Amino acid sequence: MLNAIEKPINRRFKLWLDRRIPPMRKIMLNQKRLFIFPSKPGRWFVAVLFVMFLAAINYQNNMAFALVFLLASVFIIAILHTFANLAGLTVSVGKSNPVFAGDMAEFELFLSRHGNKDYFDINVSWPKSELRSVSLTSTDRQKINLHLPMAQRGSFRPDRLLVESFYPMGLLRCWTLLALDVVVLVYPKPLACELAANAGTDALEEGELIPVSGSDDFYDFKQYHQGDSPKHVFWKGYAKGQDLVTKQFASYSEQRLWLEWVSVDGGLEERLSKLCFWVLKLDKSHDEYGLRLPGIEIQPGHGEQHKADVLKALAMFQLPGSAA
Amino acid sequence: MSIIWQIPRNCLGWILVAQFALILPHIERLPWWVMAAYAVCASWRVMVYQGRWSLPPKMLKLVLAVLCFFGIYQTYGTMVGLEPTVALLFSGFCLKLLEVVEKRDVYVIIFLAYFVALTEFLFSQDFLVSAFIFLSILLISTALVALHQHSYDTLNLSSLKKATVIFSQALPLMAVLFIIFPRFDPLWKVPLPSHQAKTGISESMSPGDISNLSQSGELAFRVVFDGEIPARKDMYWRGLVLSEFDGRTWTQAQWKKDFLTESEKESLLGAMTNPLQYTVYQEATHQPWLFSLALAYADDKTIKAVNDFRLVRTDNIHSRIKYQVISDQEAMYGQTLSRIEKTLEVSLPRTGNERARKFAEMTYSRSTGDRDYIDKILTKFNRENYVYTLKPPLLGEDTIDEFLFDTRRGFCSHYASTFVFLMRAAGIPARVIAGYQGGEINPISDTVLVHQFDAHGWAEVWLDGDGWVRIDPTAAVAPDRIEYGLENAMAEEGSFLSDTPLSPLRYRNITWLNSVRLQMDAFGYYWSSWVLQYKGERQLQVLQSLLGEVTPWRVAALLMTVSSVVLLIVFGHLIKGRGEPKAAVYVKWYLRLCRQLEAAGYVRDASEGPIDFARRVDRSNPQWKKTLLSATRSFVRLSYEQVSQREQSLLVKQLRRDVLSIMYQLRVK
Known part of the structure; x- marks a missing residue:
């Protein structure tokens, strides 16, 4: 009352x-x-x-x-x-x-x-x-x-x-009581999941189309295994008395993926959450990824700005005031 | 968020200071253990704050509270009344110190402190005491300010400064409220300070009673005469009439408490031929007796006239009071005495003091009449080796006999008592009068100060045709006492105020000290009559002189005027230096120019510099483009170049002239 x-x-x-x-x-x-x-x-x-x-x-x-x-x-x-x-x-x-x-x-x-x-x-x-x-x-x-x-x-x-x-x-x-012109962008809450099989392969195919870029983007060291190319062994370190290690290059594992509406299941929010999880995961593994949502397509790419764009698209998807 | 709230140290410090200040004026009145409890609680609290001790457990606090309650009951025998309430407030104060957990508790302590401060005024409103209490109120408020200054972690004087600023800004408002606010009659009866020792003349008089009082230099009352001040020897302030004697002590007779009716009272006024008008400011005695010269009349609802021609208040006097009296020292009173009265006023105990009785009979038989007999007795006191002393020997069973024939050393009470006994023994109606004699004139305030050491006892004898006649046997022994006062009379003995070596009254012979004392006394008198007694007639007078005519309208206007002036000044002072700094004059002129141009269609872009803007306007080729360029150049020079004081004022003038010129041309167009 x-x-x-x-x-x-x-x-x-x-x-x-x-x-x-x-x-x-x-x-x-x-x-x-x-x-x-x-x-x-x-x-x-x-x-x-x-x-x-x-x-x-x-x-x-x-x-x-x-x-x-x-x-x-x-x-x-x-x-x-x-x-x-x-x-x-x-x-x-x-x-x-x-x-x-x-x-x-x-x-x-x-x-x-x-x-x-x-x-x-x-x-x-x-x-x-x-x-x-x-x-x-x-x-x-x-x-x-x-x-x-x-x-x-x-x-x-x-x-x-x-x-x-x-x-x-x-x-x-x-x-x-002050109304401050302050806005914060809230991304969907990441939700761990597997990508649907069909979506995954589709994405992988597209990934293979891209030629492997030059193998000079140094990424990490790994313990030397038999069969590793001698070109990649870090000899300088070995000469100083360190363990024998092999240099790894980023372009080896790089893939191109399309994250799609159909790659995940569930309701609207659940799908967005799952996609968000994959964005973070792929960003961590330095993969290239694109986003396809009904009415939205973001070409594959990588880096902070790309990640921010994709996450923003997820955050604002089908919300009033979203810049479509 | 569960951060434990802590009193700011600054605040706790000020609370302790304020509480200490509040307790000081009460030290005499409060039981000693309340002080002790405060000391313990305060130090405990300090220890808690230093992290050495923890707060006492709940059980202990409960025990302490019960102990306080019990202690107060033990001390006063009751829980009602002003003193127990004050003691209770103080113990609550102390215990609350150990219980401050939240911010709310601090407010409770502080508001309690304000209330405690008020109770102190109920005991004394003297200037020095009041000033001190207002100082402690300032300290309480300082604690309140400190509560809202979390940025200081030790006792900080800036809190005191802030509180002082607020107080000084509040003073004018307070003064106006004080002046205009009507003083209502009490709404209901309230407990008065009742656990105070009675002071001054008591209800009975035994040998040696008054000599105790004469060791006190305190003020008993003050008198302001409308006309000339009578001679010292004529100022006999009657307080009590003692008619019953048990062989040792004189007391008031029960039948003496009859009050005069209104018409009898009015007839007193009619009997006066030479009326003397005066006002008495009497200090608290916690007794109802008033003091007046012979044949007194007072037109006051709270004052009654008793049938032995003195005045009595309807209530005990717990604070300083003021009353107006009309007296006629020459008027005769009590010419007719009823048979019962006559019998009672000559009655003596059946036995005892046999020698004195015989002496009276013998002397009276040798006298020609009542008057002759009286003269004979007074002559005896005067001629024989009687001594007026503040240190009389102790008397045994037959006080009159022993004094009259053996010790012969006594104070006024001895002489008055013996004289009245001798009168009654001879069949002449007589009674003892207790009161004060004389007084000191303060030339600064032109008032008569009657101190406790002016306490005196004398006699009244009834003579046929004359009524009651005042006889002072002390005058026969020590005429100096009556003419010049006790100090002179005791000059040889050196016993004047010998128990109070620090009393300033002892040092009246030191001129400058005496003048300081009299100045302070005069100030106290003005304080009392202008501030403490500011009500009723006096208030009306002041308001009339301020407003001309006292109407609610004008009173409200006075209040509004003063408060709005004060508030405006304070507001202006407070707001200065807050907010964005004011733009310089030349900026204002330039902005004014821009606004005018905007109205004319030339809008300056946010990213466009003044020169660029002027050039752009210039291209559209108005007649005043030269003036605009000149104005802009002045503005730019003033803004970005270092120019001398003289040049600056010239440039501003130039800028103003140009702007006005452009504005004029725009308007003409």
């Missing part, structure tokens, strides 16, 4: 917030963006003050009155001080690396000041992240790393970032 009322209100609030504080890479906190309200201890403080006020009346004690008035004035003045502890700060976004679903994504944020006034105990958090408390006293800029669990593949935009402060008296809470 309550939920039924709360939800539209929350949605309304979010819409209003979006208009008032639109998403940006770098946001400066000012009157327009900061909200202030008595904190829980602040509300208790008011209650204690009220009791003290009653005592002052009943005892007709002018010093007690003075004390109550002083603390009430301190409360009022503290509003300005609490506000000032966030005012003028700039929150900006650093880099955030893609992650696999199920892992924690790390976000890099920066808090910086413009003058030399001290800022104390500023709490920064997302609803599901840890809370980081930073002060800007000796430095003008502080890096904050926040972690969020990633449940689903796709591009993830965190909720509004909560920046709050209770300094100096803890009686008031000054806060803001």
Whole structure:
């Protein structure tokens, strides 16, 4: 019942917030963006003050009155001080690396000041992240790393970032909810599997079409076995008294593979997860691989950029907003 | 995230400092073991913080709490009342120290501390005490600030500085609230400090009672006369009328507690021909007796007139009070005495003090009348070797006999008591009056200070036709006491305030010290009358002088004006130096130019430099291209070249002239 009322209100609030504080890479906190309200201890403080006020009346004690008035004035003045502890700060976004679903994504944020006034105990958090408390006293800029669990593949935009402060008296809470223009790419969670037989052979055939490249791409050493070409034996090392080893060259094991929709079975997400596993596996073994999904084809290749492209295609497959 | 929260060391340090400051003013009042408990808890807490000890187990804390409870009950015999409550608050304070686990607990301690600070005002509001308590409140708030400064790991003065800044900014607001806020009547009855020792004149008088009091240099009350201050020898402050004698002690008679009716009270006022108006500021005595000159009238709901012509308060006096009295020292009172009263005022114990009785009968038979008899007795005191002393010998069973015939050394109580006995023995109605005599005039505040050592006992005798007449037998023995006060009377004996060697009153002969003492006293008086007694009439006066006419409207306007001015100034001060630094003047002018050009259709590209932009505009060939180039050149020079102060101002002027010129031309077009 309550939920039924709360939800539209929350949605309304979010819409209003979006208009008032639109998403940006770098946001400066000012009157327009900061909200202030008595904190829980602040509300208790008011209650204690009220009791003290009653005592002052009943005892007709002018010093007690003075004390109550002083603390009430301190409360009022503290509003300005609490506000000032966030005012003028700039929150900006650093880099955030893609992650696999199920892992924690790390976000890099920066808090910086413009003058030399001290800022104390500023709490920064997302609803599901840890809370980081930073002060800007000796430095003008502080890096904050926040972690969020990633449940689903796709591009993830965190909720509004909560920046709050209770300094100096803890009686008031000054806060803001910032929509930061920060997006992290979430790849499907890798799922170990075998490639379907037909798909595999198909891929292997295509792999054979490619001529073996020059055998001068050194890859690794391996223990010498009888029959190894003497050309590949690492004689220099042997001369220094080391074991006899044979040089291995990368082009030996290189294959070209097409990872295809039909190479794996299961539902949409399961297939993507399995393909993701193979992308990682093939990347590790320095194979060349391509990707064919309904409507998407990425030519075989290798390297970090290629891997990133393929994984991005997997992450964004059939999701709204994916750049097809 | 399960990082165990720890109080910032800075905060804990300030809490300990603040608590110590809070306990100091209470040291006299709190039982010693509360102090001990605080010392133990505080040091335990410090040890915990240094990682040497661990927090006490739950069981131990429970035992400690029960012990505190029990201890308080043992000390006060009750759990209700102000003192037990304060003791309870303090022990809660101490124990909570050992229980601080979460941030919430720190708030509890700090809010408790604010409350404790308030209770201290219920015992004393003197200037120095108040200043100290406000200092401890500042320390508490410092702890609150330190709680939100996790970046310091030791006691840091910057927390104190921040709290001081906040307090000083809050002061003007507090002052306005203090001035305008109406002082309501109490909403309900509250426990008052009741476990305090009674001070001042007590309800009964035995030989030697008043001489104890005379060792105290404390202020009993202060009097402000509307007109001229009467002569010292005429200031007899009546407090108690003692009519019952048991052979040793004079006490108040039970039947003496009848109050005058309103009409009888009013008739007192009518009897006065030469009224003397004055205000008494009486210190707490925890007794109801008030002090006034003879034939007193007070128009006050809390004050009653007793049928022996003195004033009594409806409640015990637990804090400094103020009351206005009208007196007439010359008016006669009690001319008619009922038969019952007459009988009671001459009654003596059946037996005892036989020698004195015989002496009275004999002397009275040789006298021509009551007045002659009185003179004879006073002459006896004056002529024979009677000594006025603060160190009288102890008396045995028949106090009057022993004093009158044997020891002959006594203080005012001895003389008053013996005199009244002799009167009654001769059948003349007489009674002992206890109160204060004289007082010191503080020329700075023009007030009369009556100290405890001014306590005095004298007699009142009823004479047909004259009513009750004051007779002071001490005056017959030691006229100096009445004329100049106790210090002079005891100059030879050297016993004045001999028990309190540090009392500044002992050093009145050192001029500068005395003037400091009188200055401080005057300040205390102004503090009391302007700050502590700021309510009712006085408040109205102040508000009237501030606002002209006291209406809710104007009061609200005063509050709003002061608070908005203060808040604006504070806000401006706080916000300065936060946020992006202001752009220089020439940047503003250039940006203004760009905006104007944009409106005219020349949009500067984000990647385009000012010169390139100017050249591009130049190509479209407007009339003002020369001016634009000149303005841009000024801007570029100001931005990227080192120019002297003089050149800079010239360039800015040039830039402004060019921009205005372009703007004008754009508008004309």
